[in-house]
Amino acid sequence: MISIPHKAKQFLVFLVKLLIVSAAFYFIYNQLANNDQLDWEKFITLVKEKQSILGILFLLSFSVANRYLEILKWQNLVSFLKPISLGESTKQVLGALTAGIFTPNGLGEYAGKALYFDKKKTKKVIFLNLICNGIQMILTVIFGTIGLFILGYWHWALAIAGLSIFFILFSFLSKKVKIKGYSIEKLFQKINEIPKSIHQKNIFLGTLRYFVFSHQYYFLFLAFDVDLPYVTMMATIATVYFLASSLPSFQFLDFAVKGSVAVFFFGKLGVNEWIVVFISTLMWFLNVVLPVVIGSYYVMIFKVLPQRQ
DSSP: OOOOOHHHHHHHHHHHHHHHHHHHHHHHHHHHHSOTTOOHHHHHHHHHHHOOHHHHHHHHHHHHHHHHHHHHHHHHHHTTTOOOOHHHHHHHHHHHHHHTTTSBTTTHHHHHHHTTSOGGGHHHHHHHHHHHHHHHHHHHHHHHHHHHHHHTOHHHHHHHHHHHHHHHHHHHHTTTOEETTEEHHHHHHHHHHSOHHHHHHHHHHHHHHHHHHHHHHHHHHHHTTOOOOHHHHHHHHHHHHHHHHTSOOBGGGHHHHHHHHHHHHHHTTTOOHHHHHHHHHHHHIIIIIHHHHHHHHHHHHOOOOSOOO
């Protein structure tokens, strides 16, 4: 084995961290500067007309609450391995978010969180992150299906409900079937190893988080003078999040994916296309870009240790 000098190793680690942060900021800048659908002059004019410090703080509070609930979720799940402080959970969540911004469906986030733990715990950390993201996806599917029913897309909603029931039945009927040593039964066993109290808190926090970011979307539409019934608006938001989350994408392209789906559904309700695009971009900016800026600090101060407990 070739031994790398400690100083050289430190320099390589610094270069990797700098590359991650630089790439994150480049992708963010590129999407904001080169998006032809964004009419910045129109946006600035509207903001000047409606400028309100209280309004801005109100919308920002949703972003803080959204990420805070995610931090609490991770702290809760990691307590299965070891208790961590709120500050440590913040560092892991935001640092991993930055690392995963330019990976498909945020897969880099899994590796990012695992780096904060001993190598022997890597599989467990990845599994806990899967549980953390999994409950959010399940809630998105449930509310999205309800949204499709409310909007009158019966065929889509029934198809999704049918597929969900089929998947659940198939999981139970084939739970003993093994693929490369893994089975659904083993997955259920691993899930059941986690105390029920942790699962219950995870579901509760996940539900709160869902209502926080969906209502932030709702209040942004109100700020742009979109006047639609509350139920119709929330059903459309739920549908957009569900369908957009089902599509493979990168974190830095998240607003483009959600924006295109949102344009289709809100367009049918008579909402101006540029407003939909801007709101999708603002949601991305408030809930991805701002946390990534903070997360970049945690990436830069991250230290590789031989062993971490």
